[in-house]
Amino acid sequence: MHEKSIELLNRAVADELAAVHQYMYFHFHCDDQAYDLLAGLFKKTAVEEMMHVEKLAERILFLGGEVKMEVAEPVDYIHDVTKMLEKARSMEEESAMDYNKMANESAANADSVTKKIFEELVADEERHFDQYDTELENIAKHGKDYLALQSIERSKNMSAGKSAD
Numbered sequence: 706m707h708e709k710s711i712e713l714l715n716r717a718v719a720d721e722l723a724a725v726h727q728y729m730y731f732h733f734h735c736d737d738q739a740y741d742l743l744a745g746l747f748k749k750t751a752v753e754e755m756m757h758v759e760k761l762a763e764r765i766l767f768l769g770g771e772v773k774m775e776v777a778e779p780v781d782y783i784h785d786v787t788k789m790l791e792k793a794r795s796m797e798e799e800s801a802m803d804y805n806k807m808a809n810e811s812a813a814n815a816d817s818v819t820k821k822i823f824e825e826l827v828a829d830e831e832r833h834f835d836q837y838d839t840e841l842e843n844i845a846k847h848g849k850d851y852l853a854l855q856s857i858e859r860s861k862n863m864s865a866g867k868s869a870d
């Protein structure tokens with residue numbers, strides 16, 4: 706009876722797991738380049754995506770399904786910060802569109818709880834999109850100076866004996 710909902714939820718799990726992997730990869734590289742604010746943003750988003758996986762998995766289990774821990778796509782090995790942000794913005798935009806469709810499909814299948822979960826995910830993905838879009842606007846507006854300021858801030862903190870975290 707709930708096979709379609711379980712299928713949609715597992716597709717979302719795969720997308721969210723791909724996002725976790727991608728954002729942690731970006732986090733590591735931004736941290737390595739001393740872009741602390743962006744590293745923190747990617748890490749925070751990865752943690753939020755992990756929480757999405759948990760919410761989706763709980764629903765799948767409630768419906769009597771098996772949680773498929775498969776990743777939708779491999780990590781893109783991007784080192785350029787602007788390209789990272791463009792990739793992240795694109796991922797979030799695509800997820801929001803997909804989850805809107807999944808919410809509508811869930812409603813058509815008379816599964817209002819799954820529909821609500823997808824609607825909540827849409828709101829989160831749109832917020833993430835906006836965060837990445839804002840960072841891209843900052844880079845476009847201020848150029849590489851915007852990124853340099855993050856590196857300088859880390860140097861100042863380290864000189865003052867504060868940790869990079």
